[in-house]
Amino acid sequence: MQNAPIPRSRISNAIDSVAGVLGGLGIAIFTVIIVYVVICRYAFSFTPRWSEEVPRLLLVWVTFIGAVSAFVRNTHLCAGLTDLMLKPGRFRSFVALLARLASLLFLIVVFWSGGQITALTWSHETTVLSWPAGLSYLALPVTAAAAFVALVAAELRK
Numbered sequence: 665m666q667n668a669p670i671p672r673s674r675i676s677n678a679i680d681s682v683a684g685v686l687g688g689l690g691i692a693i694f695t696v697i698i699v700y701v702v703i704c705r706y707a708f709s710f711t712p713r714w715s716e717e718v719p720r721l722l723l724v725w726v727t728f729i730g731a732v733s734a735f736v737r738n739t740h741l742c743a744g745l746t747d748l749m750l751k752p753g754r755f756r757s758f759v760a761l762l763a764r765l766a767s768l769l770f771l772i773v774v775f776w777s778g779g780q781i782t783a784l785t786w787s788h789e790t791t792v793l794s795w796p797a798g799l800s801y802l803a804l805p806v807t808a809a810a811a812f813v814a815l816v817a818a819e820l821r822k
Contacts (some may be wrong), residue, residue: 728804736818751812781798
């Protein structure tokens with residue numbers, strides 16, 4: 665349902681800007697790490713012991729930070745079938761509202777379950793660096809909360 669862009673509030677714009685900066689920085693760091701690991705592995709026959717854990721953690725966080733931006737911009741994966749099947753009007757607007765409510769409910773579930781799994785895994789350690797295993801799962805509640813706040817701010821602006 666990409667026919668009508670969601671009006672964006674200052675809060676939504678700020679969250680999107682922070683997500684863009686953090687996501688871009690994360691991708692840049694990820695790229696530098698991967699290039700470094702490849703050079704070490706093939707040029708010097710040496711592989712840093714953290715070469716799997718750090719990029720994996722970065723990739724998880726960057727993915728979920730990108731999802732925040734997609735929610736704010738309303739560019740997340742959308743089948744678009746309702747646009748093809750429903751004529752513009754009240755019913756189509758109602759279905760769009762239901763979709764936004766479902767998105768908010770989904771973010772609440774992700775926040776709650778992400779918090780639960782983060783708490784369960786925080787005391788576990790990663791194999792090589794001994795970091796809390798919950799760092800990867802922490803991306804769920806943090807980014808779900810950011811997306812929720814951005815969507816609510818956009819809805820309140822209407």
